Amino acid sequence: xxxxxxxxxxxxxxxxxxxxxxxxxxxxxxxxxYLWHESSDLSDVDAIVLPGGFxxxxxLRCGAIAxxxxxxxxxxxxxxxxxxxxxxxxxxxxxxxxxxLPGALVANKNLNFIxxxxxxxxxxxxxxxxxxxxxxxxIKLPIAHGEGRYHCDSDTLKKLVDNELIALRYKxxxxxxxxxxxxxxxxxxxxLGLMPHPxxxxxxxxxxxxxxxxxxxxxLK
Amino acid sequence: MDQxxxxxxxxxxxxxxxxxxxxxxxxxxxxxxxxxxxLRIGKMIEVKIEGNGENEVRExxxxxxxxxxxxxxxxxxxxxxxxx
Numbered sequence: 001x002x003x004x005x006x007x008x009x010x011x012x013x014x015x016x017x018x019x020x021x022x023x024x025x026x027x028x029x030x031x032x033x034y035l036w037h038e039s040s041d042l043s044d045v046d047a048i049v050l051p052g053g054f055x056x057x058x059x060l061r062c063g064a065i066a067x068x069x070x071x072x073x074x075x076x077x078x079x080x081x082x083x084x085x086x087x088x089x090x091x092x093x094x095x096x097x098x099x100x101l102p103g104a105l106v107a108n109k110n111l112n113f114i115x116x117x118x119x120x121x122x123x124x125x126x127x128x129x130x131x132x133x134x135x136x137x138x139i140k141l142p143i144a145h146g147e148g149r150y151h152c153d154s155d156t157l158k159k160l161v162d163n164e165l166i167a168l169r170y171k172x173x174x175x176x177x178x179x180x181x182x183x184x185x186x187x188x189x190x191x192l193g194l195m196p197h198p199x200x201x202x203x204x205x206x207x208x209x210x211x212x213x214x215x216x217x218x219x220l221k
Numbered sequence: 222m223d224q225x226x227x228x229x230x231x232x233x234x235x236x237x238x239x240x241x242x243x244x245x246x247x248x249x250x251x252x253x254x255x256x257x258x259x260l261r262i263g264k265m266i267e268v269k270i271e272g273n274g275e276n277e278v279r280e281x282x283x284x285x286x287x288x289x290x291x292x293x294x295x296x297x298x299x300x301x302x303x304x305x
Contacts, residue, residue: 061292068289097292104294106233111240151237151295176238 004219007035007045009091011066016052016088016199020215023199024049028216037066040074047084047218048075050091052144052197062105062147063093072098084127084218085191089145092183092193101184101193102160103152109176113146117207118196119171120182124164127189128220131213139210141196143174143182148195150177150184163187168194222271224305225278231291231298232263266290275302 006024010017017034024030033045037055042048056065066072072094079085079100087095095101108114120139122130130139152160157179160166168183175195183194198211233239239261246260268285272278282300291298 060289064289064292096294102294104292106237106295107240109238109240111244149238153236153294176240 003031004046005031005033005044006218007042007048008032009035009037009048009050009071011037011053011055011069013055013057014051014053014090016090016197019197020049020051020088020199023202023211023215024218027202027212030215030219035071037069037071040070042071042074042078048078048086049218050085050087050094051199052089052091055090055094058090058147061097062090063095063097066090066094067098075100079186079191082188082190084220086129086214086218087191087193088197088199089143089148089195092195093147095191095193100191101186102156103150103178103181103184105147105195106149106151107147108145108149108174111146113144114148114174115142115144116174117141118143118174118182120168120196121171123166123169124185126164126167126185127192127217129167129185129189129192129214129217138171140201140208141198141210142200142207143196145175145195148177149175150179150181150195152178160184167192168196223274223278224269224271225275226303226305227268227270227278227282227300229266229268229282229286229290229298229300230263231266231286231296233261234295234297237295264290269305275304278302 021032093105169180173180198214201208201211242261286298
């Protein structure tokens with residue numbers, strides 16, 4: 001844990017990279033390192049966060065261009081080795097575009113950019129990303145997105161349900177996501193993508209600490 | 222080398238809700254247009270590309286459409302190709 005380092009990936013247009021780094025370093029004392037998207041050397045980081053923002057201006061589709069960054073190409077090996085990858089908001093969009101997670105994220109049903117706190121049910125804690133051990137099955141996290149409506153076909157949805165890959169569901173679906181999905185994991189559980197921003201809920205003074213557990217989980221083996 | 226002008230059309234799959242299309246449909250009705258049954262918004266991408274013959278160019282365009290221009294989880298694509 002002493003030298004455990006979380007790589008925070010920076011794309012042109014990322015804007016939550018510093019928030020993630022602040023939350024990890026300042027609130028959890030976990031070392032971070034910024035990784036420019038053109039780097040493909042992941043040898044000195046132990047986990048990776050793909051932060052929120054508007055990589056490449058969301059041109060074509062959210063996450064569609066970022067998918068071709070050298071760092072994302074190198075991510076395949078990293079994920080296969082079992083190391084942990086957390087994609088938040090635009091990071092989640094990049095993970096679906098690049099095929100690390102199934103489905104896609106499309107324009108919110110009401111076309112609004114929604115900036116709000118939402119209540120979320122923890123459905124599965126596959127990979128240990130959420131604390132659903134005892135009484136706390138619901139958390140509150142901020143969302144801030146225009147294209148956060150999770151979409152997948154019915155076969156994929158069945159697979160997500162059957163394999164307990166749905167991590168979080170909105171209590172009051174704000175964006176029209178299929179099955180109220182707010183976050184999913186891969187089958188192994190070492191990759192989590194979610195639209196809500198845990199890094200914005202790591203200190204009581206800014207409205208809550210329900211995001212701490214998820215960020216802290218980055219150091220799990 | 223032959224040059225081709227390619228027009229790629231990317232559309233949301235019919236099963237995917239298109240809120241931007243719905244909003245535009247609503248504005249179209251406010252404008253006074255009658256009889257609109259459905260309105261959906263897609264993208265058109267124009268590419269000029271060269272290659273050895275149509276088959277080679279089609280292979281390249283297929284790859285581009287499948288991997289980049291469209292996300293086949295939510296979108297379908299088709300294209301037309303004209304030799305210049």
